[in-house]
Amino acid sequence: MTTPDDLLQPTLGRHDSAANSIYSALTGYAASFFGGPMAGAAVALANAWRLKRLRTDWPLGVIALAATAGPLWWWYRGGAHWVAAYAGADAREVLFRVLGLGFFALAYGWHRQYYRNMALFGLSPPSGWIIGVAAVAIGLAVEFGLAAVLS
Secondary structure (H helix, E strand, C coil), rough: CCCHHHHHHCCCCCCCCCCCCCCCHHHHHHHHHHHHHHHHHHHHHHHHHHHCHHHHHHHHHHHHHHHHHHHHHHHHHHHHHHHHHHCCEEEEEEEEHHHHHHHHHHHHHHHHHHHHHHHHHHHCCCCCHHHHHHHCCCHHHHHHHHHHCCC
């Protein structure tokens, strides 16, 4: 039977551990904007690792890979000629940014409870500069690598 004191225990991470803080939403937002879905997945999976729930959050990586490879395949296999004709050559970059922000919205929704718990407990997130820069580098490397393979 649970006691009323059990209701006041931190819920971040495992039940027997102290509350963990995850990287801020701004880190995920910036990484997703500049590095696309793969960069957003790198930050989201780093948060999952910090929360010790990588086993349940691994689908985020698969979704990010599909959200990167699918549109790039469509773009380079001739499906986007009309988009390039009407919107110009920079339309691919706009599409890349929109996909990144869409993936950030998905990842934020996935970890929304943990962001709220951090605010409730007054936990400050760890510095996200290193993981953010590394995530953007990973995202851009995957994008340019797939672009080179598909073009």
